[in-house]
Amino acid sequence: MIEETVHQLVIYAKMHLGLDPEDAIYVENQLLHHFGKQVPFVGKVDETAIQNMAVPDALTEEIVQYDEDVLGYDEAEALRDADWVFGFLSPRPSEVNRLFWEKQKENDRAAMDYLYDLSIHNGYFQKMKVDQNEVWTASFPEGSDLCITINLSKPEKNNKDIAKLLTKVSSDYPKCRLCPTNLGYYGDDKHPARSSIRFVPVTLAGEKWYFQYSPYGYFQQHGICFQSEHIPMHIERKTFERLFDFVDQFPSFFMGSNSDLPIVGGSILDHEHFQGGLPVLPIFQSGNRRLCYSSKQGTHIYEIDFYDTGLKLEGTSRKDVTDWAEKILNAWLPYNDPSCDIIGLEGKVRHNAVTSIARKVGGTYTLYLLLRNNRTNTQYPDGIFHAHPEYFSIKKEGIGLIEAAGLFVLPARLKRQLVEAEEAAKMPGDSYLTIYPDMKDFGALIAALRHGKSAHQYVNEVCRGILQNVAVFKATPAGEEGLDRFLKTVF
Numbered sequence: 001m002i003e004e005t006v007h008q009l010v011i012y013a014k015m016h017l018g019l020d021p022e023d024a025i026y027v028e029n030q031l032l033h034h035f036g037k038q039v040p041f042v043g044k045v046d047e048t049a050i051q052n053m054a055v056p057d058a059l060t061e062e063i064v065q066y067d068e069d070v071l072g073y074d075e076a077e078a079l080r081d082a083d084w085v086f087g088f089l090s091p092r093p094s095e096v097n098r099l100f101w102e103k104q105k106e107n108d109r110a111a112m113d114y115l116y117d118l119s120i121h122n123g124y125f126q127k128m129k130v131d132q133n134e135v136w137t138a139s140f141p142e143g144s145d146l147c148i149t150i151n152l153s154k155p156e157k158n159n160k161d162i163a164k165l166l167t168k169v170s171s172d173y174p175k176c177r178l179c180p181t182n183l184g185y186y187g188d189d190k191h192p193a194r195s196s197i198r199f200v201p202v203t204l205a206g207e208k209w210y211f212q213y214s215p216y217g218y219f220q221q222h223g224i225c226f227q228s229e230h231i232p233m234h235i236e237r238k239t240f241e242r243l244f245d246f247v248d249q250f251p252s253f254f255m256g257s258n259s260d261l262p263i264v265g266g267s268i269l270d271h272e273h274f275q276g277g278l279p280v281l282p283i284f285q286s287g288n289r290r291l292c293y294s295s296k297q298g299t300h301i302y303e304i305d306f307y308d309t310g311l312k313l314e315g316t317s318r319k320d321v322t323d324w325a326e327k328i329l330n331a332w333l334p335y336n337d338p339s340c341d342i343i344g345l346e347g348k349v350r351h352n353a354v355t356s357i358a359r360k361v362g363g364t365y366t367l368y369l370l371l372r373n374n375r376t377n378t379q380y381p382d383g384i385f386h387a388h389p390e391y392f393s394i395k396k397e398g399i400g401l402i403e404a405a406g407l408f409v410l411p412a413r414l415k416r417q418l419v420e421a422e423e424a425a426k427m428p429g430d431s432y433l434t435i436y437p438d439m440k441d442f443g444a445l446i447a448a449l450r451h452g453k454s455a456h457q458y459v460n461e462v463c464r465g466i467l468q469n470v471a472v473f474k475a476t477p478a479g480e481e482g483l484d485r486f487l488k489t490v491f
C-alpha cells in the first residue's frame with residue numbers, strides 16, 4: 001500500500017535526511033499526490049525499523065514495485081522516480097550548503113561526513129552496491145603494497161571512447177556528467193538521474209568549484225571536485241594552487257588531478273575536475289628512493305620508491321612547493337629523451353603530462369607529481385607507457401590518478417572471469433574454451449593457476465606490471481640515469 005510507504009518515507013526523512021517536523025504534513029500530502037492518492041495512511045508503522053535503516057534501499061524497492069505494478073513504469077523509469085522522491089525528501093541544495101560550511105568552520109571532517117552521510121541516506125551513493133565490490137591488498141616481498149578493487153557498479157571504458165569524448169561537440173543538457181546543471185536533473189536513458197545529488201560550492205584559486213561524492217566510490221569518501229564551467233582539463237601552475245586551496249580548507253582529505261591527456265588521464269577530460277578523499281592511496285605509504293633537491297626555503301624534492309615515476313615535493317612554504325612544482329611541470333612538458341622512448345612534443349602534439357596529488361599534514365604541504373607520457377608506436381598502439389597488451393584481459397582502461405597512485409579499479413566482469421579461470425585450470429589443455437569461450441585471453445592466468453598461484457596473486461602481479469609499464473623512467477640503471485638527466489634540467 002503506497003500510502004503506508006509514503007508515511008514511512010516521511011518518518012525516514014525526519015530521522016535521516018533532516019526533514020523539519022513542521023514540513024512533514026506538507027511533504028506527505030505532496031508525495032500522496034505524486035502517487036495519485038489523496039488520503040494519508042492511518043495506523044502504526046515500525047519506527048524502530050526505520051530508525052535502524054542505514055540505507056533507504058527497502059523503501060526504494062517499495063516505490064519501484066508500486067511504480068512498476070500500478071503505474072506501469074519500466075524499471076529504469078521507476079528508479080528515476082524513486083530518485084526523484086528522495087531528492088524531494090532531501091534538504092534543498094542551499095540548505096545543504098549552509099549546514100556543510102557551518103560544520104566546516106569547526107571541523108572539516110564533520111562537514112564531509114555530513115555530506116557523505118546525506119548522500120548515503122538519500123540513496124544517491126548506493127552504499128550496498130559499492131559494499132559488494134571485492135577489495136584486497138596486494139603485498140609483495142619488496143616494494144609498496146597496492147590496493148585492488150573489482151568495481152561492480154562502474155562501466156568499463158576504453159581509451160578510444162575517452163578520446164572521442166574530448167573532441168565531441170557537446171550540445172546536450174547537461175553537457176556532461178560533471179556540469180553543475182546536473183543538480184536535480186531528472187535523467188533519461190542517456191543521462192543518469194540526479195534528483196538526489198547534492199554538492200557544495202568551494203572556492204579554489206579564486207574560482208567557483210563544487211565538491212560532490214562519486215556515485216561509484218572507489219575508496220572511502222571518494223569525492224569529486226569540479227569547476228563551475230564546462231571547460232577541458234588543463235594542467236598548469238593554477239592546478240597546484242587549486243589543489244592546495246582544497247587541502248587548506250579540508251586537510252583531512254587528499255585532492256589530486258588527473259593529467260590532461262587521453263591514455264594517461266581519467267575518463268572525463270572535457271570538464272576540469274579533481275578527485276580526492278580520505279588518504280587511503282598506497283602511494284602515501286611509499287618511501288623515498290632518494291632526495292633529489294632541497295630548496296633554500298626548505299622544500300625537499302624526493303624520488304619516491306614506487307612502481308611508476310613519481311617525485312614528492314614537501315615543505316611548509318606553500319608558495320615554494322608550488323614554484324618548484326611549476327618548474328618541474330614546465331621542464332617536463334617539452335622534455336625529450338629518445339633513449340627512454342620519451343618524446344614530449346611531436347610538432348604541436350604534446351605527449352608529456354603530469355598527474356598531481358596534494359596533501360596537507362600538520363603544516364606541511366606535500367605534492368606528488370607523477371611523470372606521464374601518452375605516446376604510442378607500432379609495437380604499442382594503445383600506449384608505450386600504458387598497460388601492455390598481455391595485461392589487457394585484466395585492465396585495458398587508461399591509468400588515471402587513483403590507479404597511478406596504487407589503487408586499482410578493475411572491471412566487474414573479472415568477478416565472474418576469475419572464478420571461470422579457476423574452473424578452466426582444472427580441465428585438460430585448452431578444452432575449457434568450449435565451455436568458457438572468453439577464457440581465450442586468460443591463458444597466462446590459467447597457466448599461473450596450474451602452477452599453484454592464486455588468481456589474486458596473478459592479478460596483483462599484473463597490476464604491479466601495469467604500473468611498471470606506466471613508469472616513464474624504469475627502475476633500471478638506464479632508467480635512473482634517464483631520470484637524472486631530466487632532473488638536471490630542473491635544478
Ligand SMILES: [Zn+2]
Pocket residue numbers: 175176177178179180229230231270271
Ligand atoms: Zn561539463
